Amino acid sequence: KYYEPLQVGFQSANSGGKIPLGLKRKGLRIVVTGGAGFVGSHLVDRLIARGDSVIVVDNFFTGRKENVMHHFKNPRFELIRHDVVEPLLLEVDQIYHLACPASPVHYKHNPVKTIKTNVVGTLNMLGLAKRVGARFLLTSTSEVYGDPLQHPQVETYWGNVNPIGVRSCYDEGKRTAETLAMDYHRGAGVEVRIARIFNTYGPRMCIDDGRVVSNFVAQALRKEPMTVYGDGKQTRSFQFVSDLVSLSFFIPTFVVQYKFENGLRTFHSACASHILKENNFCFEWGALPTSNAENMGAGQPVIGFELSACEFLARLSECSLYALWCRAFSIKITYSDDYCMIVEGLMRLMEGEHVGPFNLGNPGEFTMLELAQVVQETIDPNARIEFRPNTEDDPHKRKPDITKAKDLLGWEPKIPLRKGLPMMVSDFRQRIFGDHKEEGT
Ligand code: NAD
Ligand code: UDP
Numbered sequence: 124k125y126y127e128p129l130q131v132g133f134q135s136a137n138s139g140g141k142i143p144l145g146l147k148r149k150g151l152r153i154v155v156t157g158g159a160g161f162v163g164s165h166l167v168d169r170l171i172a173r174g175d176s177v178i179v180v181d182n183f184f185t186g187r188k189e190n191v192m193h194h195f196k197n198p199r200f201e202l203i204r205h206d207v208v209e210p211l212l213l214e215v216d217q218i219y220h221l222a223c224p225a226s227p228v229h230y231k232h233n234p235v236k237t238i239k240t241n242v243v244g245t246l247n248m249l250g251l252a253k254r255v256g257a258r259f260l261l262t263s264t265s266e267v268y269g270d271p272l273q274h275p276q277v278e279t280y281w282g283n284v285n286p287i288g289v290r291s292c293y294d295e296g297k298r299t300a301e302t303l304a305m306d307y308h309r310g311a312g313v314e315v316r317i318a319r320i321f322n323t324y325g326p327r328m329c330i331d332d333g334r335v336v337s338n339f340v341a342q343a344l345r346k347e348p349m350t351v352y353g354d355g356k357q358t359r360s361f362q363f364v365s366d367l368v369s370l371s372f373f374i375p376t377f378v379v380q381y382k383f384e385n386g387l388r389t390f391h392s393a394c395a396s397h398i399l400k401e402n403n404f405c406f407e408w409g410a411l412p413t414s415n416a417e418n419m420g421a422g423q424p425v426i427g428f429e430l431s432a433c434e435f436l437a438r439l440s441e442c443s444l445y446a447l448w449c450r451a452f453s454i455k456i457t458y459s460d461d462y463c464m465i466v467e468g469l470m471r472l473m474e475g476e477h478v479g480p481f482n483l484g485n486p487g488e489f490t491m492l493e494l495a496q497v498v499q500e501t502i503d504p505n506a507r508i509e510f511r512p513n514t515e516d517d518p519h520k521r522k523p524d525i526t527k528a529k530d531l532l533g534w535e536p537k538i539p540l541r542k543g544l545p546m547m548v549s550d551f552r553q554r555i556f557g558d559h560k561e562e563g564t
């Protein structure tokens with residue numbers, strides 16, 4: 124119901140006809156609570172690029188304005204400093220409710236505040252959803268399974284959680300948030316969606332937020348020892364953020380074909396290997412065919428241009444010049460399967476018909492010692508490891524069973540740890556040594 128025809132030919136290599144690309148969406152009004160945080164800011168990028176109007180609600184406890192300030196001049200973007208524990212009146216179509224500190228260090232910092240955020244904050248956002256008839260998505264967590272007695276964890280498993288432990292403000296808080304969501308669904312007819320997210324890493328994570336991937340990466344870059352808690356044999360499954368939501372500065376491989384009088388020419392754009400800086404797009408809609416025409420040897424793939432997936436889609440939907448072009452040169456554009464941005468768990472869940480809960484995570488399981496080894500391979504083979512006592516109630520293992528998300532959402536993660544980590548390292552390197560000159564050179 125949100126789509127209207129767009130006059131260009133455009134298809135995804137692996138959409139399988141399920142996603143109506145080639146159709147232009149009407150923008151929605153969407154609230155993202157916690158939108159200035161790590162996951163939220165990537166989600167906001169994607170929603171803005173899709174043409175929606177986004178209101179970020181954030182109290183900046185762990186979020187940063189820097190994560191969203193590239194949207195400040197966009198009339199479709201609004202940022203509200205607000206604590207979700209307080210009521211909020213807005214008129215919107217969808218609510219992505221992410222507000223809650225996610226790192227154990229942060230959520231244990233003020234546990235009463237954490238549980239208030241999870242319970243009262245979620246209640247308020249559900250009250251808002253009920254009043255305006257908005258669809259509501261909760262980002263719950265793999266922590267609802269506690270220290271699991273079933274492995275891997277399936278959504279039907281009820282978990283093994285300590286209700287009075289130091290992690291309860293978070294895991295019991297999220298369990299209550301799920302309960303509230305289901306009760307508003309059953310009792311008040313609110314359309315809800317529940318995602319249980321497993322450990323996610325990527326650019327824009329807080330550098331010192333205490334989570335294991337950010338700790339190891341920052342420590343290895345700063346030539347400090349990597350702190351392995353306990354014996355390091357506990358496991359986690361790590362998902363790159365673009366699998367959860369799409370990543371705006373992630374460059375997928377585009378294959379572009381131009382049909383000229385003397386035959387078909389194919390371009391491959393540069394493949395994603397580094398982070399594209401803001402506004403650093405080489406692509407000029409009007410200039411490309413002529414400026415590159417002479418470089419196109421018959422049958423020779425040429426490095427054509429680079430642009431981010433989101434910028435590409437934004438231009439595709441807004442630029443009428445593109446339609447002219449299509450008629451003139453009959454362009455066909457496909458995504459490469461590897462980096463397909465259609466693979467987006469949260470948005471698929473929101474747009475789909477199933478309430479959930481759905482596990483959203485990468486089933487690749489690593490011990491903390493194995494993770495340290497991957498960080499050594501990626502950053503510094505000589506990075507040292509230092510053992511520290513483990514924290515209380517630390518789950519021994521964690522690995523999602525994602526059969527349900529695969530079957531019902533058509534979603535599965537694409538980026539393994541060894542491919543995702545370098546992209547996070549580029550971002551951390553720049554933030555640690557580049558822009559802020561925090562330390563080192
Ligand atoms: P994050 O800490 O980067 O983001 C959380 C955001 O919520 C921050 O911007 C913070 O300022 C904001 N916030 C916190 N309390 C608030 C309040 N009371 N009112 C308004 N804003 C508030 O964490 P993240 O990794 O982006 O996580 C986002 C969501 O995903 C969280 O709900 C988290 O529980 C869930 N999740 C994340 C992971 C993960 O590995 N990243 C795993 C499971 C679940
Ligand atoms: N609420 C809100 N914004 C709204 C509607 C409700 O913040 O637009 C809050 C409201 O203050 C209440 C909570 O959501 O604390 C639950 O609202 P609901 O209407 O479900 O329950 P009630 O107000 O009847 O307790």
Ligand code: UDP
Nearest residue numbers: 227333334335336338350351352357491517
């Ligand atoms: N951990 C570690 N070193 C660190 C931080 C965490 O070995 O510097 C371990 C921690 O004990 C846990 C795992 O890494 O077993 C994941 O911790 P994290 O805080 O990233 O997330 P959790 O899955 O516990 O919420």
